[in-house]
Amino acid sequence: MTDKETQDAIGDIKNKLDSLKNWTFKINLNNTMGFGTTTTSDNYFIKIRGLKKWEDKVYFEVTKGEEKIEATFIEWNVVSIEPSSYEYEWTVRNTYKLTLEDADWKYTLDTAYTGVWRAILNCLWSAEKLGKVKISVYINKKGFKSVYVENNWESLKWSVSIDEQKTMIEEIKNKKWEVIQRDYAQLEEHFRDIVIPKVKANIWEAVVKEEVKEEVKKDMEIEELPF
DSSP, X not given: OOHHHHHXXXXXXXXXXXXXXXXXXXXXXHHHSOBOOOSOOOOOEEEEEOOSTTOSOOEEEEEETTEEXXXXXXXXXXXXXXXXXXXXXXXXXXXXXXXXXXXXXXEEEEEESOHHXXXXXXHHHHOSSOOEEEEEEEEOTTSOEEEEEEETTEEOOOSSOHHHHHTTOEEEEOTTOOEEEEEOHHHXXXXXXXXXXXXXXXXXXXXXXXHHHHHHHHHHHHHTOOO
C-alpha cells in the first residue's frame, strides 16, 4: 500500500468514527436532555429563531460556545422568569430570561418581546401548578409562527384571549384609515406588570411545595431508621 493509499484509509476510518460519535450524541440528546432535535450537541443557552415574516421555519437555537443545534421543543421545569436588556445601535432593547432546569442541567431561554413569547407566558399563567413544562414552536395552518405548551403532559390554553389583547394594541392609521403601524406598549405593560408576576408566583409556589415535599421525605427516612 502506498503512502497516499494509507492516508486515504486513515481518513476513511476517521470519518466513520466521527459519524459514529455524532450518532451517539444524537441518541443521548434526544433521550436525556429534553430537546426536540435530531442534531448533535448538548448546549445550555436558548433563543427562538425564525420569527421574521419571510422565514419559513421557527425553532429553538440551543448553543454552548460555538456549537449550535436546532430544536423543535424544550422540556424541563421552569424555575424563574427575569427581565433583561441589551444595547444595539444606541438603543436599549428589552428581553426576558426564562430559566428551566432538571436534576443535572440548567438552561436559559433569552427572548425579545414577541408574539411567541406572549403566547408562552399566556399559557404558563393558565397552569394551576407548574410542573414539567414542554414548549413547542411550529408554523400553524395559516402560516403564523405559533407555540404549544404542555404542563405535566396536559395542554395549556391562553389566559388572555386574542380579543382582550387587541384592546391593548393601538393602531396607527394614515389619512386613508389604513393601518400603517401597531403600538404594543400597553399590551407589553400588561404582560410585564400583570401576567409575569402571576407566573412567577406560580413558579415560586411550585418550587416551595417541591422543597417541602423533599424535607418531608427526608424526615420520614430518618424516622424509619432502626436506632
